Amino acid sequence: MLNRLSVRLTLPVVVGVLALWGFLTIFVLAAIERMAEDSATKTLTSYARELGEILDDAYDHLAQSGTLADQGEVRIAKARALGKLDKHLRMTDARGLVLGEGGAVLLATGLDPAARLPETPADGRSVARVSLDGRDVYLLRMDFPIWGWKLVLVESTHDMAMLAGSVRNLYLGGGLLLALGMAGYLYTTRRVVGRPVTLINRALKRGERPDYTGVEEFASLSASIREMMDSLDERERLLRQSRTWYRQMFESAPVMLFSLDMEGRFADVNTRFCRHTGHTRPQVLGTPAARVFLPDQVPLDDLLAGAPVSHRPARMLTASGQERNVLLDALPARSPAGDRALLVVVMDVTDQLRAERALIAAKDAAEEANRVKSEFLANLSHEIRTPLNGLLGMLQLLEKSPMEARQKGWVNNSLDCGRALLTLLGDILDFSTLEAGRATLSSQPFSPAAILEEVAQIHARQALANGVAMAVDVDPDLEPAYLGDGGRLRQTLFNLAGNAVKFTTGGTVTLRVQTAGRAPSGDPQLLFSVEDTGIGIAEEKLLTVFEPFTQADGSHTRRYQGAGLGLAVVKRLVRLWGGTLMIDSEPGQGTAVHFTMPVRPATSAARQRAVAVQEDAPPPGRRVLLAEDDPINTVMTMDMLESLGYSATIVDNGADALKALSQEDFDCMIMDIQMPRMDGLAATQAIRSKPDLGEKSRIPIIALTAHAMPGDRERFLAAGMDDYLAKPVEYAHLAGVLSRAMGKPWRRRLS
Numbered sequence: 001m002l003n004r005l006s007v008r009l010t011l012p013v014v015v016g017v018l019a020l021w022g023f024l025t026i027f028v029l030a031a032i033e034r035m036a037e038d039s040a041t042k043t044l045t046s047y048a049r050e051l052g053e054i055l056d057d058a059y060d061h062l063a064q065s066g067t068l069a070d071q072g073e074v075r076i077a078k079a080r081a082l083g084k085l086d087k088h089l090r091m092t093d094a095r096g097l098v099l100g101e102g103g104a105v106l107l108a109t110g111l112d113p114a115a116r117l118p119e120t121p122a123d124g125r126s127v128a129r130v131s132l133d134g135r136d137v138y139l140l141r142m143d144f145p146i147w148g149w150k151l152v153l154v155e156s157t158h159d160m161a162m163l164a165g166s167v168r169n170l171y172l173g174g175g176l177l178l179a180l181g182m183a184g185y186l187y188t189t190r191r192v193v194g195r196p197v198t199l200i201n202r203a204l205k206r207g208e209r210p211d212y213t214g215v216e217e218f219a220s221l222s223a224s225i226r227e228m229m230d231s232l233d234e235r236e237r238l239l240r241q242s243r244t245w246y247r248q249m250f251e252s253a254p255v256m257l258f259s260l261d262m263e264g265r266f267a268d269v270n271t272r273f274c275r276h277t278g279h280t281r282p283q284v285l286g287t288p289a290a291r292v293f294l295p296d297q298v299p300l301d302d303l304l305a306g307a308p309v310s311h312r313p314a315r316m317l318t319a320s321g322q323e324r325n326v327l328l329d330a331l332p333a334r335s336p337a338g339d340r341a342l343l344v345v346v347m348d349v350t351d352q353l354r355a356e357r358a359l360i361a362a363k364d365a366a367e368e369a370n371r372v373k374s375e376f377l378a379n380l381s382h383e384i385r386t387p388l389n390g391l392l393g394m395l396q397l398l399e400k401s402p403m404e405a406r407q408k409g410w411v412n413n414s415l416d417c418g419r420a421l422l423t424l425l426g427d428i429l430d431f432s433t434l435e436a437g438r439a440t441l442s443s444q445p446f447s448p449a450a451i452l453e454e455v456a457q458i459h460a461r462q463a464l465a466n467g468v469a470m471a472v473d474v475d476p477d478l479e480p481a482y483l484g485d486g487g488r489l490r491q492t493l494f495n496l497a498g499n500a501v502k503f504t505t506g507g508t509v510t511l512r513v514q515t516a517g518r519a520p521s522g523d524p525q526l527l528f529s530v531e532d533t534g535i536g537i538a539e540e541k542l543l544t545v546f547e548p549f550t551q552a553d554g555s556h557t558r559r560y561q562g563a564g565l566g567l568a569v570v571k572r573l574v575r576l577w578g579g580t581l582m583i584d585s586e587p588g589q590g591t592a593v594h595f596t597m598p599v600r601p602a603t604s605a606a607r608q609r610a611v612a613v614q615e616d617a618p619p620p621g622r623r624v625l626l627a628e629d630d631p632i633n634t635v636m637t638m639d640m641l642e643s644l645g646y647s648a649t650i651v652d653n654g655a656d657a658l659k660a661l662s663q664e665d666f667d668c669m670i671m672d673i674q675m676p677r678m679d680g681l682a683a684t685q686a687i688r689s690k691p692d693l694g695e696k697s698r699i700p701i702i703a704l705t706a707h708a709m710p711g712d713r714e715r716f717l718a719a720g721m722d723d724y725l726a727k728p729v730e731y732a733h734l735a736g737v738l739s740r741a742m743g744k745p746w747r748r749r750l751s
Contacts, residue, residue: 014182021178025171032167040138040155041127047094047153048142054084055144078147082107099150111154200225256346259333264289267341276348278319292316325350377432378709384425385706386630389727392418393636396731400643412461422728439710441577445602446486448526449474452511455493459501467506475514482599485577489597492573493528495566496593500532507533519578519598526599531592537585546571622742624648625666627657627683629675637670637704637729644735654683661687661696668741671721673705681719688720700741704729
């Protein structure tokens, strides 16, 4: 490793330096060669120019003397010129030949005349490096065509060769020194780089922390490696701790845990799994999941595909063969070896499912009991209201008959008792419905002022008997009518006003209504108050007075009677429509109960319907078809109708009502619901759907029934009826309903 590292570190440097040295040597030698050639060319060219001038002067002298034609003079001139050439060559230490015609040597200075001259460039002007007598020389030929001579000049390369040799030797010596330097560099590199690396590497191979302190850089590297090893040790410690913690968590988890490999085999299970299933860890590890889980119950494909599995129902088998219902949750994981795996959480819900089934059975039983109770209450209500209708109806008719004051008191007391019984029945039914969560609210136009007046009128006789003055206070800013459940409002005010009158003697009971801003829903809301100057309620009783079956005085010696349901119904009704209930009371000073009611603005037409004044007497000739199967109720209702100015035709079932309507003209129908042959609902639907009745199919139909449970009114109206009267019938209610029905322009009235 040391040699390889040293070579990798030094080889690029050595090769680079040697290459640079080689390139520099070649460049310098080439430069010397070029310089030598340039110097020789310059020298030979200078000689040639000077010799040429000598020859030109000799020729010009002959030409000027006019002796060119004399051969003797020419020879003399040539001889003199040769002498001058020889002299000049010797003076300049130049070597050269003068060749005459045929190549004869005319002059040889510094050269052997017999030497064989090499070929030179044809132009006769170029300097060429040639070999002469075994030595390299620079040679220049120059022609003198006038006399037919050739001048050959030679310049030796010896000086330049010596210079080049010296430079070459110098560079070779430098190269040797450079090689020695590179060797030293390699050695130093091996010592400075290789040794620290070797020491650090040996320490790491032994698993020890390197402690090198020589070269600063390697000492820093050694320290960094130590820090890294410390960090790795810490991470390994944390990893071991995490694995230990995971294992402890895996083993102590309150649910069953197991992991599967990607082949669907058990890779690990926790202690709770083994304890719960009765299998040991060696028995299940490496075995398919189907060993414990029913094959058609384990979503193995979904698990292995990585699909999300959350609370997936399954069934598993214990070692004893018992089936258990479980829920599976799976998430991807990694095994300790890093392989893909699945971690599955198993929750045994067998006991929970049993408890749920028991709860469902109990719920079904409770619902069945509640249904039976509701059915019983509905039947009880119907069976009580039917005779009460005859009783109270006859008493109301008797009340309007001439009699002595004492007898009139008997009748009034009987009416009060009957109405009290009816109120108790209504409270029981309403409380049962509210407790069961089946109570609903309607949205019909109503007049708050009219309802307050009506409630005050109903309690007027009892108030008069107690010496109590009834007062109604209506905010002048109130709209004539609103949309809401006027019936529930009337019931709430009736219960509160009844309590106020009952617990007040010789004082005042005031019914008040005013606007109260807006409810949290954004709808306008009204504030109703029932205030009395009665006995008041102790502070410790204020929190319980609205609880069912609770009274401020619950002893056997209490003065005021009651079932304790009226205020409980009030509380639940106010909560049902989203209002707020408040009470202020001081013993001996009186009580004030306030509640809010969210409402909606009514249209102009709805306002007119809500505040319509009932007729004092119907126009003459108004005919009513009464369908009623109970003889007493038939007589009572017919007498009430006649006392109100209506003429009545009586039938005892829906089929006869349909037949009578087809044969005669009527202004209105009063229809009982529960009748033989054809009930009131079937008769109503037949009338509404019978085309041959023509406009009679739109005749106003009023339900007169002892079915007074919540939802009955809505059911009858949905069947096609126009209005609803619950038995027992109040004289005033009957008059009002008939007045509304007669006011509907359903057809041209009979004359």
